[in-house]
Amino acid sequence: MLQAAQERDAQARPFEQSIKRFGATVMADPALLERLDAAPDKESFIRLYRDLAASNGIHFSRDELLVAVQEQKQGRNWVIPKAVLRMIAERF
Helix, strand or coil, X not given: CHHHHHHHHHHHCHHHHHHHHHHHHHHXXXXXXXXXXXXXXXXXXXXXXXXXXXXXXXXXXXXHHHHHHHHHHCCCCCCCCHHXXXXXXXXX
């Protein structure tokens, strides 16, 4: 039953897979983490996060990223790595 729910969510919300995939890319590259940490504010962080993802062939909208952030703040749908979430918490 849990497997069916996860498959349903993956089909209904494909952007989560993209955000999760980019999160794994960020965690594997300390230089990306440093660049993100240098973003001074919320809008700069969002723009940089999306631009870096796009440069890695991964695409999601600003609104999709904000949905993932909001849900994660509420303790659901953990798709953003904790290190990135800490950076978000400082800016959002």
